[in-house]
Amino acid sequence: MTIATLVRDHAQRTPDAVAMREKHRGIWREITWRQYWDTARAAAKALRGLGIGPGDRVAILSENRPEWLFADVATVALRAATVGLYPTNPAGDIRYLLAHSGAKVLIAEDQEQVDKALAVLDDCPDLRRIVYLDPKGIRHRYRHEILTSWDDLLQDGPGPEPELAAEADDLAALVYTSGTTGRPKGAMLTVSNVDFAISVLLGEGGLTDPPPGPRDVLLSYLPLCHVAERVFTTWFNAASGVVVHFGESIATVQQDLREVQPTILFGVPRIWEKMLAGVTTRVAGASRLKRANARLWLRVADGIGATLAANGGRHTAGSRLRYAVGWLLCYRALRERVGLRHVRYAASGAAPVAPEVLRFFMGIGVPMHEVYGMTENTAIATANRPGRIRLGTVGEPQPGVEVRIADDGEIQTRHAGTFAGYFRDPDATAEAITADGWLRTGDIGAMVEGTHLRITDRAKDIIITAGGKNIAPSEIENALKASPYIKEAIVVGDRRAYLTALVGIELETVGEWAQRRGLAYTTYRDLSAKEEVVALVRRAVDEVNAARAPVEQIKTFRMLPKELDHETGELTATQKVRRGAVAAAFRAEVDEMYRKDDMQRGPA
Numbered sequence: 001m002t003i004a005t006l007v008r009d010h011a012q013r014t015p016d017a018v019a020m021r022e023k024h025r026g027i028w029r030e031i032t033w034r035q036y037w038d039t040a041r042a043a044a045k046a047l048r049g050l051g052i053g054p055g056d057r058v059a060i061l062s063e064n065r066p067e068w069l070f071a072d073v074a075t076v077a078l079r080a081a082t083v084g085l086y087p088t089n090p091a092g093d094i095r096y097l098l099a100h101s102g103a104k105v106l107i108a109e110d111q112e113q114v115d116k117a118l119a120v121l122d123d124c125p126d127l128r129r130i131v132y133l134d135p136k137g138i139r140h141r142y143r144h145e146i147l148t149s150w151d152d153l154l155q156d157g158p159g160p161e162p163e164l165a166a167e168a169d170d171l172a173a174l175v176y177t178s179g180t181t182g183r184p185k186g187a188m189l190t191v192s193n194v195d196f197a198i199s200v201l202l203g204e205g206g207l208t209d210p211p212p213g214p215r216d217v218l219l220s221y222l223p224l225c226h227v228a229e230r231v232f233t234t235w236f237n238a239a240s241g242v243v244v245h246f247g248e249s250i251a252t253v254q255q256d257l258r259e260v261q262p263t264i265l266f267g268v269p270r271i272w273e274k275m276l277a278g279v280t281t282r283v284a285g286a287s288r289l290k291r292a293n294a295r296l297w298l299r300v301a302d303g304i305g306a307t308l309a310a311n312g313g314r315h316t317a318g319s320r321l322r323y324a325v326g327w328l329l330c331y332r333a334l335r336e337r338v339g340l341r342h343v344r345y346a347a348s349g350a351a352p353v354a355p356e357v358l359r360f361f362m363g364i365g366v367p368m369h370e371v372y373g374m375t376e377n378t379a380i381a382t383a384n385r386p387g388r389i390r391l392g393t394v395g396e397p398q399p400g401v402e403v404r405i406a407d408d409g410e411i412q413t414r415h416a417g418t419f420a421g422y423f424r425d426p427d428a429t430a431e432a433i434t435a436d437g438w439l440r441t442g443d444i445g446a447m448v449e450g451t452h453l454r455i456t457d458r459a460k461d462i463i464i465t466a467g468g469k470n471i472a473p474s475e476i477e478n479a480l481k482a483s484p485y486i487k488e489a490i491v492v493g494d495r496r497a498y499l500t501a502l503v504g505i506e507l508e509t510v511g512e513w514a515q516r517r518g519l520a521y522t523t524y525r526d527l528s529a530k531e532e533v534v535a536l537v538r539r540a541v542d543e544v545n546a547a548r549a550p551v552e553q554i555k556t557f558r559m560l561p562k563e564l565d566h567e568t569g570e571l572t573a574t575q576k577v578r579r580g581a582v583a584a585a586f587r588a589e590v591d592e593m594y595r596k597d598d599m600q601r602g603p604a
Contacts, residue, residue: 002166002191004040004077006238011037017214019237020244022066023256028245031066036073039066039154043074044162046153050105050129054079057101057174061085061094061117062109064220065246067133067150069234071107072224076191077162081171083186084225086573087113088566093184093573095120100424101174101186102126107150111137118144168192174423175227175375178572186423187375189227196400196416197231197378198239205399207371208264208345209386214241216263217342221253222271226574227375228350232266254278257339265346269353269478270575275338276360277484277509282337285512297330298363305363309355313367313389323365331364340366347371347383351576352455352474354482355391370394372453376432377439378417382453393452403453404438410459411445412438444472461579463494469551471499476544476552483540484509488564490582491554492590499553500593502586503537504528504560510536528559558589 010019015034022029052058058075060082062068075082083101085094087109094116098106104126108114114132121127132138133150148156170191176184202211218236222229237244242264247256257265267275283294300322307319315323323331335341340361348358349371358368367386372394373379382403384395397403402414418439421429432440444462445455456462457472464470473491480489480503488504505528514521514533521527528534537559545553564570569581583590 001195002076002164002172003194003234003238004044004073004162005164005166007033007037007040007073008164010238010241014214014241017241018243019241020066020069020246022246023248023252023259028259036066036070039070040073040077041162042154043070044077045160046156047074047080047105048078048160048162049156052078052080052104055171056080057083057103058105058107059083059085059098059101059103060107060225061087061089061113062107062133063087063250064222064224064229064233065109065133067107068224069237069244072234073238074162076166076172077164079163079166079170081174081188083174083176084223084230085176086223086225088573089116090567091116091119095123096183097176098124098127101176104128106130108132110134114138114142114147121146166191168195169420171420173227173230175225175230177375178574178576185425185428188420188423189375189378190420193378193417193419194235197380198235200380200398200400200417201231201236202240203399205385207347207369207383212236212240212242212264214243216240216242216344217245217260218242218264219245219247219253219256219260219262219339221247221250221256222266222268223573226350227379228266228268228373231379232264236264254339258337259339261336261339261342263342263344265340265343267346267348268350268575269348269357269481270351272348272353272357272361273481273487274506276357276482277506279334279338280484281509281512284516294330294334297326300326301331301360301363303363305359305361308362309359309389309391312387313362313369313384314387327365334364335366343367345369345386349373349379349394350574352457352478354478356479356482358391372455374441376419376441377413377415378419380415380417381413381441384452390448390452393448393454395453396451397453402438403447405446406440408459409444409446409456411441411443411453411455413441414438463491463499465493465499465551466495466497467551471552476501476548476554479544479547480540483537483543485513485536486540488560488577490577490579492583492593496594498555499551500590501541501554501557502560502582502589503541503557504563505533505537507563524563525561528561534559556593558586558593560586560589 010033016032018030019033019036020031072082083103117130130146131148131153135149171188172191172194173189174186176186201207220233233244236242245260304319304323343366346366347369361368369384371383373381382395382397400415404412414437442459443455444459448454457474463473476491477489480486487506490502493499541554
């Protein structure tokens with residue numbers, strides 16, 4: 001079984017049922033299972049005509065859209081592997097990923113992505129063809145023989161039917177890690193890895209109850225080259241028939257959520273934090289009467305969330321009654337507004353999230369679940385299950401999954417979804433997997449009451465102060481980022497006498513806060529340097545400090561003068577902070593915080 005055979009089976013059983021919808025010029029257009037499979041099959045024939053066969057790689061450099069899935073399924077149908085590239089990757093990253101993967105064909109979305117590929121073409125000897133999806137600016141201006149449009153590819157293609165036969169150890173996807181500390185590594189996921197992930201997530205004891213099905217709707221918006229979005233968009237769709245929606249761009253996600261009203265929604269912490277910040281901003285900017293009503297019911301929601309958190313996600317009679325009244329007077333309209341009215345299962349993963357953020361959404365009726373997995377174990381490890389939620393943990397081992405804590409505190413997993421290794425990197429593979437088959441996750445954690453896994457931090461991020469105290473920075477950072485006014489927080493203090501932090505503001509939220517107070521500003525740098533904004537952030541820092549032991553408190557902080565950026569190397573393509581790059585870029589600010597005269601000012 002592969003995603004190709006699953007899509008084919010849907011096309012045979014329910015050819016006219018809707019497989020996905022795409023928004024084009026403001027209108028949602030339906031794509032049936034018959035259309036899905038016919039297009040994927042035609043693409044497979046065309047790719048075979050270009051010489052793609054078992055073991056080859058086809059790269060995709062595009063935002064989320066139906067063609068991403070068509071190309072993915074077509075590639076797997078030929079026993080080849082898909083290599084997803086982030087559309088935000090600069091040309092230098094594209095050069096490395098195309099050359100390292102040895103991709104023979106690149107599916108590029110538009111002129112911007114084609115230009116990146118053409119700029120590095122001389123360094124990618126294996127690349128034979130670039131297929132562009134959007135012809136605007138390309139068709140009549142570019143004369144390069146390596147270029148072909150998607151439409152022409154499908155029309156020129158007819159060749160032999162894809163055989164659809166697959167071996168369990170066939171490479172199905174080559175997923176490159178984000179590369180927070182070095183070059184991205186290509187994790188090899190096989191047909192059997194994907195099959196195991198699907199069976200766990202959709203089987204008994206999987207993520208949702210009941211399991212996903214054709215009545216469920218999803219919005220695809222996180223990058224499809226990330227394994228988590230591949231799970232929800234491609235694998236859920238192919239295996240269970242959930243209807244996937246593709247908006248017009250990443251900039252329209254909030255509007256798309258309101259229109260689609262998904263029943264299943266996965267988000268990284270940044271998504272949930274931004275959504276919470278948006279609610280805070282809208283409440284603050286409402287009329288006096290509406291503001292008073294919203295604040296009242298959000299206080300009630302905080303109590304409901306606390307009750308749910310204390311009861312594994314289950315209501316008591318009292319919390320259920322309070323929610324029923326709140327639903328009529330506030331929560332229904334609020335959830336409709338943010339696109340969460342019909343969500344029956346919501347998950348946060350890929351990075352730690354503050355429990356306060358999860359509790360907020362639980363309080364307004366969104367069933368939140370923190371989950372844990374990584375590329376190297378096909379996103380399968382642990383999950384909080386309905387009725388057994390424990391905030392501050394990433395849940396229980398999923399069916400068929402073994403989890404252990406090594407002597408040094410590292411979390412290790414073992415199951416049939418463990419990847420086949422890093423592509424063209426046997427040394428890194430040997431480092432990642434123990435002799436007895438356990439995957440070294442690189443995360444530090446512990447079991448809570450023997451059932452739920454709690455992650456402390458990444459092993460490489462643990463701070464050891466000059467006094468020898470081990471501190472997990474992510475816990476402090478997540479507590480700071482629970483504030484709607486703080487977007488980034490990077491705790492500093494390794495081998496130093498005390499902790500400090502670099503703090504970046506949430507421009508939209510702080511901007512509206514400033515406007516309501518008549519505080520004029522011009523740029524991000526100007527706004528973040530305002531005394532009033534520094535005081536606003538200081539209050540958030542003081543609140544976090546109040547709940548922590550002195551050694552874990554932020555003694556002082558500095559405002560980041562700019563937003564962190566992928567282009568300048570401070571963030572990965574998945575928006576994870578590259579601590580080394582940030583420390584180097586803002587060395588002056590860090591050094592300033594450790595001058596003796598600065599400490600005399602006392603705690604932040």
